[in-house]
Amino acid sequence: MITIKTPTTRDDFKAYYALRYKVLREPWGHPKGTEKDDYEPISEHFMAVNEKGEVVGVAKLYEKSAGVGHISHLAVSGEHHHQGIGHLLVRTVEARAKERGFHSIGSMARVTATKFFEKYGYRVTGIPSLHFGTTHLVWMEKELT
Numbered sequence: 001m002i003t004i005k006t007p008t009t010r011d012d013f014k015a016y017y018a019l020r021y022k023v024l025r026e027p028w029g030h031p032k033g034t035e036k037d038d039y040e041p042i043s044e045h046f047m048a049v050n051e052k053g054e055v056v057g058v059a060k061l062y063e064k065s066a067g068v069g070h071i072s073h074l075a076v077s078g079e080h081h082h083q084g085i086g087h088l089l090v091r092t093v094e095a096r097a098k099e100r101g102f103h104s105i106g107s108m109a110r111v112t113a114t115k116f117f118e119k120y121g122y123r124v125t126g127i128p129s130l131h132f133g134t135t136h137l138v139w140m141e142k143e144l145t
């Protein structure tokens with residue numbers, strides 16, 4: 001069974017960032033450290049943990065601009081894709097964004113993940129741009145009702 005937790009201990013954060021690096025940076029040979037951005041301190045962090053205590057998915061939320069949440073660095077371990085973990089993380093982050101009173105939420109989605117976000121009502125509102133010279137990202141957004 002998968003549960004969503006907030007990392008609190010040093011070990012939690014180590015596992016949280018390790019998964020982010022493994023899924024979002026390592027395959028493209030990006031150096032350690034690139035898995036973090038300037039928004040870490042103002043973000044709420046979420047991790048999906050399996051019955052063995054392993055971190056199998058991660059995401060974070062911060063307020064991008066007044067009333068607009070940003071779900072960023074969403075990543076699920078390759079061995080656990082297509083088990084509903086990504087959707088569970090999105091639902092959890094959206095619920096928190098609503099709790100905080102945000103009127104909308106968006107993501108700088110990989111162009112390979114736009115179909116995933118479209119399933120949950122996100123629409124492309126930006127122009128794709130190249131990130132770290134390897135990955136095309138595009139802003140997708142939805143209203144929170």
Ligand SMILES: CC(C)(COP(=O)(O)OP(=O)(O)OC[C@H]1O[C@@H](n2cnc3c(N)ncnc32)[C@H](O)[C@@H]1OP(=O)(O)O)[C@@H](O)C(=O)NCCC(=O)NCCS
Nearest residue numbers: 074075076081082083084085086087109110112113115116
């Ligand atoms: C995109 C990602 C987070 C999806 O996670 P996941 O746990 O495999 O997704 P889920 O199992 O919750 O899938 C939910 C639905 O979306 C579909 N889906 C999953 N990934 C998809 C993709 N890349 N494109 C289209 N549909 C996708 C699933 O088939 C499923 O559909 P269903 O409910 O009709 O069966 C995961 O593939 C990932 O970490 N990818 C690499 C990093 C990335 O792209 N991050 C997100 C954007 S930055």
